[in-house]
Amino acid sequence: MPITTAPSERSARIERIAACFDSRWHQGYARGKLRHDPVFDDAVEWARRAGLAEGGLLDAGCGLGLLALWLRAHDVDLPVRGIDPDPKKITAARAAAGRGGLRGVSFETTDARDAIATFSGSVFLLDVLHYLPLADRDRVLERAAAAAPPGAIIYIRNGLRDRGWRHRFTRMEEWFVRHSGWIPTRKFRLPDAAEITRHFPPDAFEPDTRPLWGHTPFNSHRFAFVRRR
């Protein structure tokens, strides 16, 4: 069911989350993302559904832990394991979760390629896949699909490679993100839709995909795959 929070309550939740961060930059980033990126509201709906399956939720490439904070702000209480290779982001995520009094949430400095090897549950990848080389991305998605228990959800939001102007805009943004140092990685490769969907055959997974760019100019799409029971 879509989120129907009153605008004033929604703003109050965003302010409470922003206040969990020490640095003004992180506070502003949290505000901007939660206000303007539709992925967080959408993910709340899918995480609620994932809570009915075993295994909890792996937030692979969790950054500052905004997904966990937003889920708890909406009383979605499945266990969340956030991982990210950037130790500074994990330190900030841990501090924010502590300040916000989050329970059942952990954060570790780990790469998605390592974390996925031992995880069985729902896997959420929000704007992360394109930082992995194609072969590694294939391995991560294959493993997530193979280890998903019945009812678990593999949720992917990513910019896509296609022929449209949004794709070109997304590439420009990625150039900026890398050169600003916010994501310390040298390469990225936006996936095309088939590079994602081919790992989730319809006889084993119920797919639900749609554009999810909100008011942004980016070529963001969301793929949710529910493991059939």
Ligand SMILES: C[S@@+](CC[C@H](N)C(=O)[O-])C[C@H]1O[C@@H](n2cnc3c(N)ncnc32)[C@H](O)[C@@H]1O
């Ligand atoms: C655009 S940010 C998105 C952060 C978070 N998912 C969100 O939506 O707020 C991409 C994140 O992917 C992380 N990342 C990059 N390479 C990764 C990898 N190999 N495994 C896991 N995370 C990775 C980056 O450190 C960064 O925090």
